[in-house]
Amino acid sequence: MSERVITYAEAIREAIGQAMESDPSVFMLGEDIGVYGGAFGVSGDLYHRFGEERVRDTPISEMGIVGAAVGAALVGMKPIVEIQFSDFTAHAMDQIVNQAAKIHFMLGGELSVPMVLRAPSGSGTGAAAQHSQSLETWFAHVPGLKVVLPSSPMEAKGLLLSAIDDPNPVIVLEHKLLYKTSGHVPEEMYKTPIGVARVLREGKDLTIVATGVMVSRSLEAAAQLSQMGIEATVIDPRTLSPLDMGPINDSISQTGRVMLVQEAPKHVGFIAEIAARISEGPAIYSLTEPVKRLCGMDVPIPYAPQLEKAVVPQLPDIVSGAQDLMRGV
Amino acid sequence: MATITPLLPPAAGKVSDDKASAMAALESLLAIRFFEEAVDGMFARGLMHGTMHLSIGQEAVATGVCAALRQTDFITSTHRGHSHCIAKGADLTRMMAELLAKQTGYCRGRGGSMHIADAKTGNLGANGIVAGGIPIAAGAALAQKLKKTDNVVVSFFGDGATNEGAFHEALNLASVWDLPVIFVCENNKYGMSFSTAKSMKVERISERAAAYAMPGVTVDGNDVDAVYEATKQAVDRARAGQGPTLIECVTYRHKGHSKSDKNLYRTKEEIDFWKTKDPVGKFETLLIEKGILTKEQAEQITENVRNEIRNAITEAQAAPDSDPAELLSSVFRAVN
Ligand SMILES: Cc1ncc(C[n+]2csc(CCOP(=O)(O)OP(=O)(O)O)c2C)c(N)n1
Ligand SMILES: [Mg+2]
Numbered sequence: 001m002s003e004r005v006i007t008y009a010e011a012i013r014e015a016i017g018q019a020m021e022s023d024p025s026v027f028m029l030g031e032d033i034g035v036y037g038g039a040f041g042v043s044g045d046l047y048h049r050f051g052e053e054r055v056r057d058t059p060i061s062e063m064g065i066v067g068a069a070v071g072a073a074l075v076g077m078k079p080i081v082e083i084q085f086s087d088f089t090a091h092a093m094d095q096i097v098n099q100a101a102k103i104h105f106m107l108g109g110e111l112s113v114p115m116v117l118r119a120p121s122g123s124g125t126g127a128a129a130q131h132s133q134s135l136e137t138w139f140a141h142v143p144g145l146k147v148v149l150p151s152s153p154m155e156a157k158g159l160l161l162s163a164i165d166d167p168n169p170v171i172v173l174e175h176k177l178l179y180k181t182s183g184h185v186p187e188e189m190y191k192t193p194i195g196v197a198r199v200l201r202e203g204k205d206l207t208i209v210a211t212g213v214m215v216s217r218s219l220e221a222a223a224q225l226s227q228m229g230i231e232a233t234v235i236d237p238r239t240l241s242p243l244d245m246g247p248i249n250d251s252i253s254q255t256g257r258v259m260l261v262q263e264a265p266k267h268v269g270f271i272a273e274i275a276a277r278i279s280e281g282p283a284i285y286s287l288t289e290p291v292k293r294l295c296g297m298d299v300p301i302p303y304a305p306q307l308e309k310a311v312v313p314q315l316p317d318i319v320s321g322a323q324d325l326m327r328g329v
Numbered sequence: 330m331a332t333i334t335p336l337l338p339p340a341a342g343k344v345s346d347d348k349a350s351a352m353a354a355l356e357s358l359l360a361i362r363f364f365e366e367a368v369d370g371m372f373a374r375g376l377m378h379g380t381m382h383l384s385i386g387q388e389a390v391a392t393g394v395c396a397a398l399r400q401t402d403f404i405t406s407t408h409r410g411h412s413h414c415i416a417k418g419a420d421l422t423r424m425m426a427e428l429l430a431k432q433t434g435y436c437r438g439r440g441g442s443m444h445i446a447d448a449k450t451g452n453l454g455a456n457g458i459v460a461g462g463i464p465i466a467a468g469a470a471l472a473q474k475l476k477k478t479d480n481v482v483v484s485f486f487g488d489g490a491t492n493e494g495a496f497h498e499a500l501n502l503a504s505v506w507d508l509p510v511i512f513v514c515e516n517n518k519y520g521m522s523f524s525t526a527k528s529m530k531v532e533r534i535s536e537r538a539a540a541y542a543m544p545g546v547t548v549d550g551n552d553v554d555a556v557y558e559a560t561k562q563a564v565d566r567a568r569a570g571q572g573p574t575l576i577e578c579v580t581y582r583h584k585g586h587s588k589s590d591k592n593l594y595r596t597k598e599e600i601d602f603w604k605t606k607d608p609v610g611k612f613e614t615l616l617i618e619k620g621i622l623t624k625e626q627a628e629q630i631t632e633n634v635r636n637e638i639r640n641a642i643t644e645a646q647a648a649p650d651s652d653p654a655e656l657l658s659s660v661f662r663a664v665n
Contacts, residue, residue, distance in 0.1 A: 027475060053475060059505060064498030067464020071482075072472040074453050074465065075403065094495070098458050099465065105660050107446040107454050108427075108436035112662040143660050167662040194664075 003184040009042050011153040011185045012118070012174065015160040016043070016080060018189045020050055023078065026164060029056040029065055030082030039084045040120055040179050062091035066117065070100050070169075073115040078164060085131045086119035086173055089138075100169040101144030114167045116160070121149075121173040122213055122263055123312055129300035132308075134212065134264035139171045140240040140273070146170040146194055147240040151215035153183040155238060158192025166194060175213040195242040199251065203231030206257035206325055209248055209274055211237060214261045214313060221318035230326055240270055245277050252283040257325050259292040263312045266295035289328055294321045331421040331641035333360045333634060336396040338561065343554040344396055345612070351621050352630065354392050354553050358609045359634040361388040361412045364421060365584075367638050368411075368428055372588065377428055381442040384412035386551075386583035389608035390515050391416035393556025393578075394483055397564050403451040403469050403482040405462030408443045409515075409582075410455030413485050418450040421641035431648040438651025439659070451480075459520070460486060460493035463512065467499040470510035470573075481509040481567040483560075489520020491534050500575065504541035509567035511560060512575045515550060517582045522594040538575035550578030551608035581606070 006014070019026045033043040034057035047055040058065045062083060069079035083089050089096060096117065104112040123132035140147045146168055150156040156174065163170035200215070201222050210218040215236045222232040233251045237243060252258050258278065260271040275291045278284055297311040313321075333356040339347030344354050365383040372381065384391070387409070395416035398404070406413040414424060419435070427434025427445055435445045446454035453469060456462040466484030473480045490496055491514060503510045514534050518525055531537060538545025544563070548555040556578055563574035581603035585592055592600070616622045622630075 059498075059501055061498045061502060063495055064464050064467065064502045067461075067495065067499065068468030068471055068502055071405075071453070071465035071468020071470070072475070073468075075469045075472045077472045077475060079468075094458055094461060095464060099456075099461055103446075103454065104662050106436060106440045106444045108434070108439060109659055109662075110448040111446055111453070146661070166664055168664075 004187060005182050006153060006185050007180055007182050008153045008156050008174070009040060009179040011157040012042050012160055013044050013046060014185070015157040017046055017049065019161060019164045020054060022189070025076060026078045026080065027054040027056065028080045028082065029058050029069060031058055031060055031084050033057060033082050038082060040176065042179070043082065062088050063095055066092035066095040067099065069115045069117070070095055070103070070113055073113045074103070074111055078114050080116045080118060080164065083117060083119040086121040086135055087130050087133050089119060089135065096139070096145070097142050101142045104168065105144060112167050113169045116163045116170050116172060118172045118174060120176045122175045122177065123301045123308055124177045124213070126303060126305060126308065128303040132301035134262070134296065136173055136211070136240055137264060137268065137270045140270050144169070145241060148172045148194060149212045149238065149240065150174060151178070151212060151236050151238070153181065153185045155192055157185050158190050159194065159238065161189055162191040162194045165191065170194070173212070177213050181216070192238070194239045195244055197235055197237045197244040197247045199233065199235050199247050201232065201234040203233045205231045205255055206259060206322060207233045207235065207248065207251040207255045208259050208261060208322065209235045209237065209271070210261040211240070211270070212263055214263055217313070217315055218261055218318055220315055221322065224319050225322050230322060232322060237274070243273070248274065248278070249283040252278065253286040256286050256288040258287065259294060259321055259325050261294045261313055261318060263296050265298045266293060267298045269295055271295060289325055292321060292325045294318060331637045331644065332418070333357060333637060335400070335418050336392065336416060338396055344393070344557045345554050345615050345619060345621065348621055350396060351616050354396055355613060355616060355627070355630055356634055357392040357395070357416050358388045358553070358612055359631055360421065360637065361391065361415050362609050363635055363638045364411060364415060364424070367642060369584065378430070379441050380588045381428070382409040382587050383582070383584045384409055386603065386607070387515055387517060387580045388412055389553045389612065390513065390550045390556055390578045390580055391485070393553045394513055394560045396553070396557050397560040398481070398483065400450055402480050403453055405453050405466040405469070405482070405484045406455040407462065407486055407490070408455065408457055408459070409487065410445065410485070411442070414445050414447065414452055414455065417447070417452045419445070419447045419452065421637060422644040425641040425645035426648050429645050430651055431645055432651045433645070433648040434651065460490035460495035462486065463490065463496050463499040464502070466510050467503045467508055470503065470508035471506060473509050474506070479568045481511060481564050483511045483513055485513050485515060487520060488514060488516040488518065488525045488534060489523070489528065491537060492528055500541040500543070500573070503573040504543050507570065507572035509570070510573045511563040511567060512573060513560070514575065514577045516577050516579050519586070519594065521586045524594070533577060535575055535577040543573050543575060545575040545577070547577040547579060550580030551606050551611065553608070553612050
């Protein structure tokens with residue numbers, strides 16, 4: 001029997017649909033998620049299947065709708081908020097950072113906020129500086145938020161089902177370039193644990209740690225490198241908060257070399273946290289070369305396709321970055 | 330544990346017409362007043378740290394509103410939230426313990442004055458962010474609608490909060506979705522030092538309801554009966570699925586905004602004028618005049634409430650300090 005293949009967007013929709021079927025407290029709210037089907041087509045036909053109460057179109061009101069999700073979650077619902085572009089979370093930061101993230105701790109533990117906030121993230125669509133950012137570091141820096149970056153259709157479904165079941169606020173940043181990519185996704189409901197990294201490929205020469213769309217790009221790079229006689233391990237942390245360093249440290253102890261790849265700007269990016277943790281030991285003692293970071297440039301995402309490509313790591317950059325690391329430059 | 334008689338609505342008409350309702354309301358007014366005076370005194374003597382925002386002068390708002398609510402109804406509260414918490418039925422000992430940084434406090438010492446919540450009485454939490462609780466109230470009301478309960482949600486906030494985007498976004502959502510929520514603005518004339526005369530062009534905050542096609546009313550916030558009646562109407566509407574209401578309660582805070590206030594923005598005459606409209610004394614006098622209570626009965630209630638506050642302090646002081654050992658494990662709720 002051949003494995004079923006669906007897109008990343010379909011995998012997310014399937015997860016939401018299954019969660020809504022099995023749990024009446026799950027509902028969705030966001031801008032244009034109803035009859036329009038979502039700006040990136042993720043909610044699709046859910047509106048027709050579950051109706052306007054549970055697939056709730058909202059006014060353009062990010063602070064209001066995230067706040068409403070927090071309130072609904074506080075009294076026992078499991079809202080899934082879609083923010084049309086992750087950049088617009090800036091409008092809702094008070095509700096995310098000062099309310100959702102802190103309520104369980106700050107109010108003494110009786111209440112909690114079991115909500116999911118999904119948002120399309122990242123560049124590559126020509127949408128320019130206000131519709132293309134990778135803001136995961138903002139959220140990962142706030143205690144009380146879990147941050148998830150699904151890198152494939154399989155991860156998208158499993159991580160989202162875990163996020164919906166989690167009694168805490170979970171930020172799921174979906175990469176826009178992945179929505180139309182396909183892969184095998186089991187039909188049944190399955191949960192990919194939050195806080196467990198995944199080793200996608202094992203190789204003895206270097207360890208590549210990549211997030212978001214950089215995961216598939218790094219896998220492609222690893223295939224090319226293999227033809228050149230360089231064998232790379234590729235690890236996807238999958239969740240930034242909480243962060244699972246175990247497989248990263250283990251791999252470095254085998255390879256002695258590590259390259260960290262992210263789309264977000266280098267300066268104070270999340271990947272720097274991984275570098276810092278490596279340096280805290282014990283993996284640092286295995287390193288034969290300094291840690292290498294391959295990141296977005298420290299500029300806003302530009303519009304022109306050649307400029308946009310220039311500011312984030314592309315496949316050839318990852319290949320040549322790995323070669324440089326092997327040569328010790 | 331130290332508590333007062335839970336508020337209850339009058340069988341009909343006004344709170345001040347119904348003996349049981351009136352007595353509970355008087356207890357609530359006094360409990361808020363004495364609680365605030367007690368913590369003010371403890372703060373002055375260095376027995377409490379941090380900062381706090383007192384509701385002295387504004388007791389009738391929380392009392393009149395909560396008299397119209399059931400225990401299963403919800404509230405969201407503010408930085409000036411002790412009054413809401415008490416009127417909704419909180420344990421005074423656990424409140425006091427929180428302010429005294431004790432492990433037995435409502436937030437185990439992690440929240441303090443600005444973050445007390447009480448799941449049992451439907452208090453979804455005070456809030457350190459001006460207007461932060463208003464969209465949350467809309468969401469809690471949306472949940473009631475989705476779950477098909479007839480519970481309502483009250484969101485308390487100040488005049489200053491109505492200039493925040495969160496206020497406007499929440500009122501719009503509540504309006505377009507006909508949510509069972511009552512927006513209660515305690516207009517005490519100032520957001521910290523900045524007067525409503527300078528911060529908004531509208532005469533009355535209730536006018537802002539018109540932008541969201543919901544009823545907006547202004548009442549004397551120092552009059553328990555007036556606050557109760559407006560709330561009762563709004564609650565009835567909300568329970569019947571007719572949507573939200575904005576109630577502006579005009580009141581005044583006798584004390585400074587917080588502990589750093591030197592009252593440079595208002596005159597002593599103004600403060601003294603408002604002290605003549607003291608909601609606690611006014612309600613007590615009204616009850617005696619109406620023959621609902623005798624002077625002796627009122628004195629007895631006053632004495633009982635004072636004792637409860639003293640109990641709260643004694644019990645709270647005896648409790649263990651909050652425990653740093655559990656900090657890291659408290660950030661997230663454990664996943665089953
Ligand atoms: C978003 C935000 N801005 C500013 C503050 C600082 N602050 C705390 S209370 C307050 C005044 C609020 O005025 P109002 O809403 O009228 O409530 P009141 O203090 O009069 O009860 C200010 C400016 C804050 N806590 N949150
Ligand atoms: Mg004010």
